[in-house]
Amino acid sequence: MEKITIKINGKDIEALKDQSVLEVARENGIAIPALCSHPEIETQAGSCRVCLVEVSQNGRSRVVTSCNYPVRGGIEVRTDTDLVRRIRKGVVELLLSRTPDAPVIQKLARENGIEGSRFFVDEAEHYRNRCIACSLCTQVCEEVVGVSAISMLDRGRDKAPGTPYLKPSQACIGCGACAYACPTEAISMIDEGEVRKIWGREFKMLTCSVCGKPYIPEAQVEWIVKTTGKDRSFFDKCPDHR
Amino acid sequence: MDNRKLQSVKEFESYRTKIAESRKDEYPVIYVCGGTPCLAKGSRAVAHAFKKEIESQGLACKVELRHKVTGCQGFCSKGPVVSFGNDIVYLEVKPNHVPEIMEKTVKNAQVIDSLGYKDPQTKKRSASFEGIPFYSHQKGMILKGLREIDPLEIDDYIARGGYASLVRAFAMVPEEVIDLIAESGLRGRGGGGFPAGAKWKSCRAVDSEVRYVLCNGDEGDPGAFMDRSIMEGNPHAVIEGMIVGAWAVGAHHGYAYIRDEYPLAVKVMKKAVEDATAMGLLGRNILGTGFDFDIKITRGGGAFVCGESSALMRSIEGKVGEPRAKYIRSVEKGLYDLPTVLNNVETWTNVPLIVNNGAQWYRKTGTQGSPGTKVFSLAGKAVNTGLVEVPMGTTIRELVEKVGGGIRGGRKFKAVQTGGPSGGCIPESLADLPIDFDSLSKAGSMMGSGGIIVMDEATCMVDVAKYFISFLAEESCGKCSPCRDGLPRMKQILTDITEGRGKEGDIELLEELCEVLSYGALCGLGSSAPNPVLSTIKYFREEYEAHIRDKRCPAGVCRELVTFRIDADACTGCTLCAKQCPQACITGERKKAHVIDQSTCIKCGVCRDVCKFDAVRVE
Numbered sequence: 001m002e003k004i005t006i007k008i009n010g011k012d013i014e015a016l017k018d019q020s021v022l023e024v025a026r027e028n029g030i031a032i033p034a035l036c037s038h039p040e041i042e043t044q045a046g047s048c049r050v051c052l053v054e055v056s057q058n059g060r061s062r063v064v065t066s067c068n069y070p071v072r073g074g075i076e077v078r079t080d081t082d083l084v085r086r087i088r089k090g091v092v093e094l095l096l097s098r099t100p101d102a103p104v105i106q107k108l109a110r111e112n113g114i115e116g117s118r119f120f121v122d123e124a125e126h127y128r129n130r131c132i133a134c135s136l137c138t139q140v141c142e143e144v145v146g147v148s149a150i151s152m153l154d155r156g157r158d159k160a161p162g163t164p165y166l167k168p169s170q171a172c173i174g175c176g177a178c179a180y181a182c183p184t185e186a187i188s189m190i191d192e193g194e195v196r197k198i199w200g201r202e203f204k205m206l207t208c209s210v211c212g213k214p215y216i217p218e219a220q221v222e223w224i225v226k227t228t229g230k231d232r233s234f235f236d237k238c239p240d241h242r
Numbered sequence: 243m244d245n246r247k248l249q250s251v252k253e254f255e256s257y258r259t260k261i262a263e264s265r266k267d268e269y270p271v272i273y274v275c276g277g278t279p280c281l282a283k284g285s286r287a288v289a290h291a292f293k294k295e296i297e298s299q300g301l302a303c304k305v306e307l308r309h310k311v312t313g314c315q316g317f318c319s320k321g322p323v324v325s326f327g328n329d330i331v332y333l334e335v336k337p338n339h340v341p342e343i344m345e346k347t348v349k350n351a352q353v354i355d356s357l358g359y360k361d362p363q364t365k366k367r368s369a370s371f372e373g374i375p376f377y378s379h380q381k382g383m384i385l386k387g388l389r390e391i392d393p394l395e396i397d398d399y400i401a402r403g404g405y406a407s408l409v410r411a412f413a414m415v416p417e418e419v420i421d422l423i424a425e426s427g428l429r430g431r432g433g434g435g436f437p438a439g440a441k442w443k444s445c446r447a448v449d450s451e452v453r454y455v456l457c458n459g460d461e462g463d464p465g466a467f468m469d470r471s472i473m474e475g476n477p478h479a480v481i482e483g484m485i486v487g488a489w490a491v492g493a494h495h496g497y498a499y500i501r502d503e504y505p506l507a508v509k510v511m512k513k514a515v516e517d518a519t520a521m522g523l524l525g526r527n528i529l530g531t532g533f534d535f536d537i538k539i540t541r542g543g544g545a546f547v548c549g550e551s552s553a554l555m556r557s558i559e560g561k562v563g564e565p566r567a568k569y570i571r572s573v574e575k576g577l578y579d580l581p582t583v584l585n586n587v588e589t590w591t592n593v594p595l596i597v598n599n600g601a602q603w604y605r606k607t608g609t610q611g612s613p614g615t616k617v618f619s620l621a622g623k624a625v626n627t628g629l630v631e632v633p634m635g636t637t638i639r640e641l642v643e644k645v646g647g648g649i650r651g652g653r654k655f656k657a658v659q660t661g662g663p664s665g666g667c668i669p670e671s672l673a674d675l676p677i678d679f680d681s682l683s684k685a686g687s688m689m690g691s692g693g694i695i696v697m698d699e700a701t702c703m704v705d706v707a708k709y710f711i712s713f714l715a716e717e718s719c720g721k722c723s724p725c726r727d728g729l730p731r732m733k734q735i736l737t738d739i740t741e742g743r744g745k746e747g748d749i750e751l752l753e754e755l756c757e758v759l760s761y762g763a764l765c766g767l768g769s770s771a772p773n774p775v776l777s778t779i780k781y782f783r784e785e786y787e788a789h790i791r792d793k794r795c796p797a798g799v800c801r802e803l804v805t806f807r808i809d810a811d812a813c814t815g816c817t818l819c820a821k822q823c824p825q826a827c828i829t830g831e832r833k834k835a836h837v838i839d840q841s842t843c844i845k846c847g848v849c850r851d852v853c854k855f856d857a858v859r860v861e
Contacts, residue, residue, distance in 0.1 A: 043566075045721070046566075046567045046722070046764060047721050047722045047723065047764065048722075048723055049722055049723050049724055049762050049763075049764070052761075052762060063761040063762070064567075064569065065567060065764075068567045068569065069567070069569050070569060070570065083761065086754075086757065086758075087757065087758055087761045087762045090724070090728075090754060090755065090757070090758030090762065091723055091724055091758060091762050094723055094724065094727040094728055094731065094758070095723055095727065097727070097731070098723075098727050118751065119731045119734070120731075120734055132723065133720055133721075133723075133726065135721070151562075152562065152720075154720070155545065155547075155717075155718065155719050155720045156715060156716060156717070156718040156719070156720045156726060156730075157715070157718075157720065157726055157727065157730050158720070159719070159720030159721070159726065
């Protein structure tokens, strides 16, 4: 990998070509708020637009998403210009009006000096609960888990993740990676005894032979055995007792 | 079919000479326009009448109902259009005109002026393309082919010089072709106006075994039908341009992405690709040069966003048509992440013209920064509407007043909206602005793909902004938050303003949201979406203020804010409004002033529209 030097907020910083601005900033202790980026995802969708920064090169400056902007030698990044702050604040206010109940959005709003959304909040919208339609869940399901049980459905304001035709999906293994990845905790996953409820399905959980705690859906074990060839007996014990 | 395959450039040239020879003594052709508007106005019956008349008189004359084979003769508002070669054109032709046309024009070469165009000012009639302002102020570089060529007959295209640019291009090295296109100054007709030569050059410069050449035929703007008409009317010109482009950038596979709402365009383009392949103009070893290039037709599913380049590419790949961040450009990583050149239908159609006639010839038309012509679909309140082509740099006023014949009903010209839903409104005061890529962007609008909507004084600009923002909110793909969540908020504020709930600060809030979209949205559709709002605030702020402060709609459009009254002095008591009122709330004696009962009036505006004495006032 080619080593390059870039500037972030006036400071010279070493980076590798094609790393994202966000990655370089975080490695160097420079905070940029972001919701939908995830290190395990190959191509960051850049849909939440919270991680905006200003990048200038050859005298030209533009606002870009830091999560998927590839660094090049000689670029200058500013994470705190007036313009960036204004646009980020606007984006967060829009997210707040969409998901007023999501704690992470409320926190972002406070950090950006927003006291409450000035926009009309439609009660009917609350069915979406806390989802900001960033598609991270579906990316994780496809790229990390590899089952593609959920995808983004519909378009515009109705866009939301879901199983095909909103029917229980046979492809889902109940692993819950979508729920763990979700930045706004919008995906409902309920573990009750030996049953996990997610995406309209119930999954039987396997219990640990040592502590007796249900810890993994059987469907997930089958999937791992099938795709990795790992021995089934490996899952007799939970990670704490292996 | 293989026996038609032409093996070399020489064979192609002699084939052309042969068909051109055989067509010398052809009988006259009567072109009956079969574009959608003409069909709606009864052109099928007109064509049928011609056929019957020819059969009964035993004449050797060929009638082509152009809808079977092509689109548009352009003058949609005066259809059905019937034309004879390059000279004579009859408008609003009815089946009962046919015997007279046969007798006078076909048999005796006489022109029937009464079937021509009546100038609204001079009342003079003319039936020649030259004598009709709608046609005479146009320059038909692109549209000429649509009016003359049978799109289902590849021979017809070849006989008129089609595919000649391939011979020229193959005689050049690819870099020379790119230089030629760069010199011509051709800019992308899809909206952005990016220089085509520069795009091709960067694509060729990328080190890759595979490159793609794509045609964007996903014309999604409401009221735009330029690309559809070209694909339906002259498909081989599009294909020819793509082959030249493929040769120049070194691509061997191409796709034409056509929206499925254009079934005729899909059909015609498919046949054209098949015919060109059968003749050896597409496929393996084109004309024996060793160059391979094929084109596949992909049908779009109807999402507006798929007209955006990166969404279009995902859609061709079979994925959900969503835009991606374009920090790495499509010429480097486009279709299947390989170097790709995407140009729109009209851009490709310009390419053969440039290769055949040279860059200097091309630059003679248009302006320094935007050479060539531009095809527009002229719609709205102009007298004459339809598909038009004018040199770049023509002023808005020339387009509206000369080609468009001014505003209908003697009303005042207020503004034009250019560039589709994410374009902007330009006021009459700036109508002397030349239409080219740069002037329009500077004025806060854009060229877009070429929709022009003419607006008169009875158009409310807040209502216009609301209409376009509603369209965009509906069509937002929903991937990024500013566009997905910002547009519905803007729509809500605009709705409040037009329904009398506007409050101080709304304009500023709209401007704030516009900035968030301009800078924050992921793709070009999102970042240009504020244009309708920003341009109307910029040029018509007082209209917004009247709605918000005085709860008044100056143009008399926003129902919640207007009252319809009959001016007793102007009313002649003709009773027309009373007869037409759907609520039957207009009363009055014949020949005496009428009155509207405000308690039941639904403010539909029918009374104002039908009144011949301008007696219905909107307050």
